Amino acid sequence: MDTSREDVGIAIRSAFLRKGTQQRYSLFGLALLSVLLIFLETIETKPLNGIRSVIKDLVYRAAIVASYPTKVISTSYGVVERHFNLYSDYNNLIKENNELKNKISTSDFLELENTQLRKLINEQVASSSNLVSARVMLDKQSPYLNSFVINVGANKDIKNGMAVLDGKNFIGRIVDVNYFSSRILLITDLNSKIPVISEPSGSHAILSGHGTNPPTLQYLPKNHKIKEGDKIYTSGKEGIFAPGIIIGKTEFAKEEIEVSLFSDLNQITFVNVNLGEKSKD
Amino acid sequence: MSISTKNFWFRFIAALPILILFIISLNGSSIINIKFFSVNIHYILVYYWILRQPQSLGLGLIFLSGIISDVVLGFPLGVNALSLLMVAGVASYVRVVTVRITLVNDWISFIPALLFANFIYFISLYYSSYSIDYVYLLKNSVFTFIFYPVLWGGFSVISNLMRS
Numbered sequence: 001m002d003t004s005r006e007d008v009g010i011a012i013r014s015a016f017l018r019k020g021t022q023q024r025y026s027l028f029g030l031a032l033l034s035v036l037l038i039f040l041e042t043i044e045t046k047p048l049n050g051i052r053s054v055i056k057d058l059v060y061r062a063a064i065v066a067s068y069p070t071k072v073i074s075t076s077y078g079v080v081e082r083h084f085n086l087y088s089d090y091n092n093l094i095k096e097n098n099e100l101k102n103k104i105s106t107s108d109f110l111e112l113e114n115t116q117l118r119k120l121i122n123e124q125v126a127s128s129s130n131l132v133s134a135r136v137m138l139d140k141q142s143p144y145l146n147s148f149v150i151n152v153g154a155n156k157d158i159k160n161g162m163a164v165l166d167g168k169n170f171i172g173r174i175v176d177v178n179y180f181s182s183r184i185l186l187i188t189d190l191n192s193k194i195p196v197i198s199e200p201s202g203s204h205a206i207l208s209g210h211g212t213n214p215p216t217l218q219y220l221p222k223n224h225k226i227k228e229g230d231k232i233y234t235s236g237k238e239g240i241f242a243p244g245i246i247i248g249k250t251e252f253a254k255e256e257i258e259v260s261l262f263s264d265l266n267q268i269t270f271v272n273v274n275l276g277e278k279s280k281d
Numbered sequence: 282m283s284i285s286t287k288n289f290w291f292r293f294i295a296a297l298p299i300l301i302l303f304i305i306s307l308n309g310s311s312i313i314n315i316k317f318f319s320v321n322i323h324y325i326l327v328y329y330w331i332l333r334q335p336q337s338l339g340l341g342l343i344f345l346s347g348i349i350s351d352v353v354l355g356f357p358l359g360v361n362a363l364s365l366l367m368v369a370g371v372a373s374y375v376r377v378v379t380v381r382i383t384l385v386n387d388w389i390s391f392i393p394a395l396l397f398a399n400f401i402y403f404i405s406l407y408y409s410s411y412s413i414d415y416v417y418l419l420k421n422s423v424f425t426f427i428f429y430p431v432l433w434g435g436f437s438v439i440s441n442l443m444r445s
Contacts, residue, residue, distance in 0.1 A: 011377040027373065030344045031366045037348075037359030038405050052358070059307075059352040066307035138309070138353065145411075147355045176355065183355050190412040211414050 053154075053178040060149055060181050063138055130275040131165070132156050136268055137181060146189040146211065147175070150271060153182045163234070163241040163274040166263040170194075170234055170245040174273065182273075186265055187215055187247065196247060197235040201225045204235055207247065207259060214258040217250070228252050232259050242274060294442050298330045298337045306346040309353040311361070312421065319421040320428040323350065323361075324368050328394055329436045331372035332387060334443070343369055360405040364398040371397055384433055391429055395422050 040048060082089075134150040152158055154177050162174045164184045172192065176183035185192055192209035196217070203224040205217040220226070230250045236243025248261040302323075305311050311323035323346075330338040347362025354361070371394035379386060399422055406413050 007378075011374055025339075025341045025344070027340055027366055027370050030340055031363060031370070034344065034347070034359040034363035034366060038357055038363065038409065041357035041359070041409065055348075055358075056352050059349055063307045063309065063349075063353050066304060067309070070308060070310070145355045149355075190414060211417065 056176075056178045057153075057180045060137055060178075067138070131272040132158070132275055134182075134271055134273060136271060139266075139268070145191075146186040146209065146265075148172070148184045148186065148268070148271070150182055150184060150273070151180065152273065153178045153180050155179055156273075157275060158182050158273055161240045162276070163245060165245065165272045165274060166268050167272075168246060169261070169263040170241070170247045171261070171263050171265060171268070171271065173241070184271070187261065188212075188265060194241075194247075195235045195237040196232050197243075198224075198226050198230045198232055198250065201227065201230055204237065207232065214251075214260060216253075217257040217259060220257070226250055226257060242276070245274075294439065295337065297439050298326065298334075298436075299339075299342055302326060302338065302342065302346045303349070306349040306361075307353065309350070311350055311354075317420075318428075319417070319424050321421055321425045322432065323365065324395065324398060324425055325391075325429055325432045326436070327365050327368045328372045328391055329387075329433060331369045332376050332382065333436075333440055335373070335376070337443070340366070340369060356411070357405070357409045360402065360409070363405060364402045367397045367401050368394045384430060387433065388426075388429055391426060395426060 132152060134152040134156075136148050137151050138149040150164075158174055158177050160174055160177055163170060164172045164174060170187065172184040172186040172189075173194075174182050175185040187194060187207065187209055188211065189209045190211050192207075192215070194207045195204065196207045197204050198217075201224065203220055203226055205220045205224075207215050208218050209215045217226070217232070228250055232247045232250060234241045234243055234245040234247065246262060248259045251258045251260045305323055305326065311321060313320045313322060327338065327343055331343075343365050344362045347360075347365040348358060350356075350361040351358050371390070375386075375390040375394075376382075379390070399418055403413060403418065
């Protein structure tokens with residue numbers, strides 16, 4: 001019994017502590033270094049943030065080069081697929097175009113009415129948002145983290161928590177800022193919780209991401225009157241995002257209310273980062 | 282084949298495991314998702330080469346590849362590096378205690394490697410306040426285990442080429 005225990009001990013020591021043939025570092029030493037790095041990630045100081053920022057910027061640039069062949073292959077595949085779907089897409093677009101033509105007249109009337117009502121209550125209609133455009137550098141969506149890396153960072157005054165839009169649609173928020181790049185946590189990620197409001201029902205809720213599945217509305221009031229197809233906007237309740245940024249529309253699933261996003265997160269090349277309100281000086 | 286071409290070919294084959302390791306991490310494709318399949322090829326690669334030919338894959342390079350994966354995928358620095366080192370640790374232990382290595386032995390001993398690595402993954406992300414999809418983690422572990430013999434075959438071809 002003692003001998004077998006000793007054997008296990010010797011084997012573990014040999015595997016973890018000794019440097020193997022042509023190995024420069026011991027496994028134990030490197031594991032300790034990894035634990036130290038994980039611990040250091042929780043510490044926010046200027047020098048550490050600077051080092052992290054430089055490392056991340058360098059790796060992102062190398063990753064762009066390394067992922068170029070796969071990007072070319074997936075783009076070519078997309079082009080071929082679009083060619084095959086040309087006829088069905090054309091028919092769908094004709095149908096959509098006819099529906100939109102019918103809606104335009106109603107929309108014009110509503111816009112006019114809305115402007116008149118705003119005038120009545122003396123509301124400032126002019127938008128004061130301040131947008132910065134950026135290109136998506138990396139869109140490696142890990143199954144555990146749905147995120148993008150964009151090519152602007154602290155050099156363009158990007159800060160953590162800022163809203164990111166695809167056109168006018170909300171798609172996520174900034175969670176990590178380096179000097180030349182930043183990471184966007186997408187609305188579909190498991191860690192994403194956004195305060196939202198539904199229209200026209202007017203119910204407040206939290207939009208929670210679920211990874212590969214569509215995001216759902218949580219913490220709704222018991223007597224909510226949300227219907228299928230209601231529009232979902234940011235509520236601005238947490239004070240970080242501007243209120244009224246469109247996200248998507250509701251779809252009733254089995255027991256939950258899912259939100260179908262207006263932006264296809266797999267097809268995004270450029271995004272706008274909302275820097276917040278412009279200073280009035 | 283001239284000597285220089287032969288030399289280049291030999292060096293290329295010898296560097297293939299390292300090349301694959303860094304392409305996987307820089308490409309952010311350590312986990313391959315096809316429909317409901319999800320396989321972690323990073324773990325299989327590290328496990329196979331540390332078990333079979335540890336001289337082909339340095340531990341320092343595995344650590345570096347883990348750090349790159351962390352940056353590309355947006356995890357706290359060190360999480361993937363520690364998981365990969367845990368896989369390498371189990372592989373080193375199995376290499377020390379096993380006399381005859383066969384596919385079945387490799388395959389069965391891969392289970393504790395996966396369990397330890399995913400445990401480390403879970404603990405590190407939990408303490409870094411990241412939410413994880415546990416069902417997905419389990420599914421990924423099961424499919425990585427099932428898929429092991431396929432990549433084992435591919436890596437064995439490279440290994441044989443190196444020897445020849």
